[in-house]
Amino acid sequence: MSTSKISLCLLLCLSFFTCINSDELQILLNLKTSLKDSKSNIFSSWVSNNHFCNFTGITCNSNRSSVQEIELSDRNLTGTVPFDSICQLQALNKLSLGFNSLYGTISKDLNNCVKLQYLDLGNNFFSGSFPDISSLSELQHLYLNLSGFSGVFPWTSLGNMTNLVSLSVGDNPFDPTPFPNQVVKLNKLSWLYLANCSIEGRIPVEIGNLTELINLELSDNNISGEIPSEIGNLVKLWQLELYNNQLSGKLPVGLRNLTNLANFDASANFLQGDLSEVRFLTNLVTLQLFENQFSGEVPAELGKFKKLVNLSLFTNKLTGALPQELGSWADFDFIDVSENLGTMKILLMLQNNFTGEIPASYSNCLTLERFRVSNNSLKGTVPAGIWGLPKVTIIDLALNQIEGSITQDIENAKSLAQLFAGYNRLSGELPEEISKATSLVAIELNNNQFSGKIPASIGELKQLSSLKLQNNMLSGSIPESMGSCDSLSDLNMAHNLLSGQIPSSFGLLPTLNSLILSENKLSGQVAELF
Numbered sequence: 142m143s144t145s146k147i148s149l150c151l152l153l154c155l156s157f158f159t160c161i162n163s164d165e166l167q168i169l170l171n172l173k174t175s176l177k178d179s180k181s182n183i184f185s186s187w188v189s190n191n192h193f194c195n196f197t198g199i200t201c202n203s204n205r206s207s208v209q210e211i212e213l214s215d216r217n218l219t220g221t222v223p224f225d226s227i228c229q230l231q232a233l234n235k236l237s238l239g240f241n242s243l244y245g246t247i248s249k250d251l252n253n254c255v256k257l258q259y260l261d262l263g264n265n266f267f268s269g270s271f272p273d274i275s276s277l278s279e280l281q282h283l284y285l286n287l288s289g290f291s292g293v294f295p296w297t298s299l300g301n302m303t304n305l306v307s308l309s310v311g312d313n314p315f316d317p318t319p320f321p322n323q324v325v326k327l328n329k330l331s332w333l334y335l336a337n338c339s340i341e342g343r344i345p346v347e348i349g350n351l352t353e354l355i356n357l358e359l360s361d362n363n364i365s366g367e368i369p370s371e372i373g374n375l376v377k378l379w380q381l382e383l384y385n386n387q388l389s390g391k392l393p394v395g396l397r398n399l400t401n402l403a404n405f406d407a408s409a410n411f412l413q414g415d416l417s418e419v420r421f422l423t424n425l426v427t428l429q430l431f432e433n434q435f436s437g438e439v440p441a442e443l444g445k446f447k448k449l450v451n452l453s454l455f456t457n458k459l460t461g462a463l464p465q466e467l468g469s470w471a472d473f474d475f476i477d478v479s480e481n482l483g484t485m486k487i488l489l490m491l492q493n494n495f496t497g498e499i500p501a502s503y504s505n506c507l508t509l510e511r512f513r514v515s516n517n518s519l520k521g522t523v524p525a526g527i528w529g530l531p532k533v534t535i536i537d538l539a540l541n542q543i544e545g546s547i548t549q550d551i552e553n554a555k556s557l558a559q560l561f562a563g564y565n566r567l568s569g570e571l572p573e574e575i576s577k578a579t580s581l582v583a584i585e586l587n588n589n590q591f592s593g594k595i596p597a598s599i600g601e602l603k604q605l606s607s608l609k610l611q612n613n614m615l616s617g618s619i620p621e622s623m624g625s626c627d628s629l630s631d632l633n634m635a636h637n638l639l640s641g642q643i644p645s646s647f648g649l650l651p652t653l654n655s656l657i658l659s660e661n662k663l664s665g666q667v668a669e670l671f
């Protein structure tokens with residue numbers, strides 16, 4: 142080859158290169174103009190004397206001739222997206238603009254981005270309906286969740302996207318639609334987020350074909366009918382969210398096969414039958430089935446699930462005993478049972494028909510934060526240690542038939558903000574040590590059989606806002622120190638045996654709203670204090 146031929150070739154190459162270069166550069170500078178209101182200053186590198194492949198958020202191909210990726214998610218961007226020009230970037234395979242404040246409608250020009258494998262427009266403020274995108278047949282990840290789209294979603298476009306792995310279009314106010322049958326043909330899907338996007342009718346049995354699914358979220362729709370048993374084929378599922386629909390029938394046989402399930406929530410439906418299918422789901426971290434019509438006993442196995450953190454079964458028709466142990470490690474031979482610390486944080490079993498006593502093992506569950514078993518038929522005494530659980534923020538035992546007293550160990554309850562134990566058969570004196578539970582905001586011990594004096598130390602509860610002690614047999618005088626409970630706004634001690642003067646210190650309480658002291662043997666006028 143002659144030198145001149147080589148130079149000619151080089152020249153051609155160079156001009157070709159420059160030509161592509163300037164196109165790509167122009168398109169990006171145009172994008173910068175459209176998104177000019179950025180607070181994040183990322184466009185400072187987007188200047189024409191910098192190579193466009195060096196622009197923040199831009200990734201090029203290896204010879205730096207064309208843009209392959211635009212990654213500008215979570216950058217405080219506002220403005221509209223000029224798809225007409227962006228989709229002239231012929232090598233663009235990733236467009237990530239999620240978690241910004243972008244607005245406007247999405248034009249059909251998006252269809253020219255035919256190489257796209259990753260499209261994230263989620264978590265923005267777009268409007269209008271989303272266009273048909275049938276030509277984006279190489280898409281693997283599509284995120285449009287919580288982006289303001291409405292109208293009819295172009296489900297038919299998904300027919301071409303046979304490689305789709307993630308599909309997230311939930312949290313958009315689409316027109317009501319049956320479950321889109323295009324979706325159950327996408328057999329590579331591992332992530333499906335269709336929550337809160339107006340789906341109604343049944344879950345199709347073909348859902349069982351999506352055997353790669355790890356996450357399936359259909360909550361906050363209007364889905365009715367039964368949960369299909371084919372869901373048991375989805376053995377890779379890690380999360381199954383079905384809450385807030387109109388589902389009825391029983392938990393399907395086959396659910397037991399979902400042994401990788403960590404999070405399962407079918408709360409707020411019309412589900413019934415027992416919980417026996419749940420016995421096998423040993424890897425559960427959260428199990429929430431509240432506000433249904435489940436009946437029968439809670440399977441004992443639940444107490445042995447080592448990873449269980451949240452167990453929320455409230456407002457059902459469950460019977461029998463509360464499960465023994467909580468997130469138990471007891472079957473690990475090398476750990477002494479006395480060191481069984483548990484993993485449970487949230488135990489919400491209120492509004493059922495549980496009987497028996499609170500298991501003594503619960504006092505080992507030092508991780509417990511919320512303990513609510515009110516409105517059942519529990520009996521017996523509260524096991525030693527429960528009153529003083531170090532992380533517990535709420536203890537709710539109200540509306541049972543629990544006996545015994547509040548023990549001194551309540552001094553260890555440093556996180557306790559709400560103590561609800563009204564309408565039981567609790568008795569004995571209130572311990573002085575209650576004043577060491579300094580996080581207390583609300584105490585409701587009304588309608589029990591407490592007796593003796595109100596401890597003078599109660600004045601140390603500076604956060605205490607509501608104190609309900611009515612309908613007990615408390616006697617002696619009201620401690621003057623109660624006037625130091627600076628946050629007190631709601632005080633009811635009616636129907637006790639209290640005597641003596643109403644403390645003048647009550648007049649100093651800055652936020653006292655309601656004071657009820659009737660049916661005692663007190664003297665002095667409340668009105669004179671204010």
Ligand SMILES: *[C@@H]1O[C@H](CO)[C@@H](O)[C@H](O)[C@H]1NC(C)=O
Pocket residue numbers: 180181182215216217
């Ligand atoms: C977005 O803006 C907020 C304040 O408006 C700022 O705190 C935050 O760091 C910004 N984020 C980015 C990625 O620039």
Ligand SMILES: *[C@@H]1O[C@H](CO)[C@@H](O)[C@H](O)[C@H]1NC(C)=O
Pocket residue numbers: 190191192195
């Ligand atoms: C782009 O960045 C590369 C290395 O990251 C650097 O060598 C080059 O000089 C930069 N080009 C421009 C035009 O800034």
Ligand SMILES: *[C@@H]1O[C@H](CO)[C@@H](O)[C@H](O)[C@H]1NC(C)=O
Pocket residue numbers: 158202203204205206
């Ligand atoms: C750069 O690489 C792409 C493939 O990634 C190729 O199609 C293109 O021709 C190359 N351009 C130049 C100027 O070498």
Ligand SMILES: *[C@@H]1O[C@H](CO)[C@@H](O)[C@H](O)[C@H]1NC(C)=O
Pocket residue numbers: 239240261262263264284285286309334
């Ligand atoms: C919502 O979209 C964002 C991207 O915008 C994505 O990171 C997130 O995983 C999506 N949420 C769900 C539940 O799919």
Ligand SMILES: *[C@@H]1O[C@H](CO)[C@@H](O)[C@H](O)[C@H]1NC(C)=O
Pocket residue numbers: 275276277278300301
């Ligand atoms: C997408 O599918 C439609 C039929 O639904 C077909 O007409 C079109 O050619 C397909 N597009 C691509 C890019 O495959």
Ligand SMILES: *[C@@H]1O[C@H](CO)[C@@H](O)[C@H](O)[C@H]1NC(C)=O
Pocket residue numbers: 287312313314337361
């Ligand atoms: C449902 O989606 C709407 C947007 O359409 C959103 O405002 C709302 O917060 C979502 N609801 C839930 C429970 O996430």
Ligand SMILES: *[C@@H]1O[C@H](CO)[C@@H](O)[C@H](O)[C@H]1NC(C)=O
Pocket residue numbers: 346347349350371
């Ligand atoms: C999908 O599921 C249905 C019913 O469960 C079944 O009859 C069909 O063969 C499945 N299709 C594919 C492609 O696996």
Ligand SMILES: *[C@@H]1O[C@H](CO)[C@@H](O)[C@H](O)[C@H]1NC(C)=O
Pocket residue numbers: 341363365
């Ligand atoms: C749910 O569907 C029922 C009919 O099945 C309808 O009466 C109801 O209005 C729908 N609710 C919502 C929130 O769309």
Ligand SMILES: *[C@@H]1O[C@H](CO)[C@@H](O)[C@H](O)[C@H]1NC(C)=O
Pocket residue numbers: 373394395396398
């Ligand atoms: C659970 O899976 C096993 C093994 O794959 C299978 O034999 C059994 O039929 C499945 N059980 C149900 C109830 O689907």
Ligand SMILES: *[C@@H]1O[C@H](CO)[C@@H](O)[C@H](O)[C@H]1NC(C)=O
Pocket residue numbers: 426427450451487
């Ligand atoms: C448990 O439930 C609480 C609220 O009830 C929630 O904030 C927390 O994230 C849940 N924990 C897990 C591991 O999901």
Ligand SMILES: *[C@@H]1O[C@H](CO)[C@@H](O)[C@H](O)[C@H]1NC(C)=O
Pocket residue numbers: 492493516540
């Ligand atoms: C107690 O639970 C029953 C249902 O078991 C319910 O009807 C009743 O309203 C609940 N009582 C309170 C005070 O919440």
Ligand SMILES: *[C@@H]1O[C@H](CO)[C@@H](O)[C@H](O)[C@H]1NC(C)=O
Pocket residue numbers: 458460494
């Ligand atoms: C609780 O169970 C008993 C029988 O054990 C039954 O008589 C009673 O009606 C049930 N209460 C509720 C509220 O379901």
